[in-house]
Amino acid sequence: MTIHRPFTVAAMATAWFLLLAGNSASGADPTFPLPGDDRAQIEKYLGTGVVGEPVPAAALLTADQYLPPKGTVTSYRVRDSDGKTRTENHKVEDTTDPMFAPGWRYSAEPIGAFFLQKTADGGAAILAEQDLEQKVLSRFTPGEPLILAGLAPGQSRKSTVKVAVSDLSDPTDVNHTGSLDVTYSYIGAYKVTVPAGSYDAVLIKWDYKGSVGPASIKLTEYRFIAPGAGMIAMVESRHISAMLVYNDKTRLGKLMQTKP
Numbered sequence: 001m002t003i004h005r006p007f008t009v010a011a012m013a014t015a016w017f018l019l020l021a022g023n024s025a026s027g028a029d030p031t032f033p034l035p036g037d038d039r040a041q042i043e044k045y046l047g048t049g050v051v052g053e054p055v056p057a058a059a060l061l062t063a064d065q066y067l068p069p070k071g072t073v074t075s076y077r078v079r080d081s082d083g084k085t086r087t088e089n090h091k092v093e094d095t096t097d098p099m100f101a102p103g104w105r106y107s108a109e110p111i112g113a114f115f116l117q118k119t120a121d122g123g124a125a126i127l128a129e130q131d132l133e134q135k136v137l138s139r140f141t142p143g144e145p146l147i148l149a150g151l152a153p154g155q156s157r158k159s160t161v162k163v164a165v166s167d168l169s170d171p172t173d174v175n176h177t178g179s180l181d182v183t184y185s186y187i188g189a190y191k192v193t194v195p196a197g198s199y200d201a202v203l204i205k206w207d208y209k210g211s212v213g214p215a216s217i218k219l220t221e222y223r224f225i226a227p228g229a230g231m232i233a234m235v236e237s238r239h240i241s242a243m244l245v246y247n248d249k250t251r252l253g254k255l256m257q258t259k260p
Contacts, residue, residue, distance in 0.1 A: 031188065110132065
């Protein structure tokens, strides 16, 4: 009589390891199926049909390789959780603000801008967020990770970021302070189809937990990023400042409409 042993968790782990080892030995990058919980959240705000099959995922490139050409404008269709839509125009250029130079200013008109700086590993960190709607500046120390160059798919890194929020009229006068624990996870790479076309894009997930001023913050964001094009699609929250003023945790789905 043949006895069939159950396929245990240990056996599954061994099979997964052998699969990755085989991919590595053959020189091919592995693929990572999108976890069901993440897919449900992404499709809730981006819709079905945007994220397709996994594609081979290599280690993250440098920020220069992902950012769109400086000075070009990319438009996004933005949909909030109430179903309202609008358009944002994004542009990256060298910053002229002495507080954040050298670095890049990533504008998202008409809502505001992010100030980015290259890190020692060739990645990028967000030093500050300018919110034109609430007329405040949120600064992050150390910079919030945007691109962790060299991070392998399936890996995560944790960091704690201090936050200081000031009025735009006087950035030296800090109104609110706090800190956020950030878990940065490279989920994998996927075929992503948006109004601007189809891209092979890496998926980065940010989990935030902490408090800033009177606001308790716990949220998750996703960004699909492709070389030379930047962000293809994303699920984001409203600004930290909106959480402070209105306790507004509205989530936004953004799809690239025009190529940079």
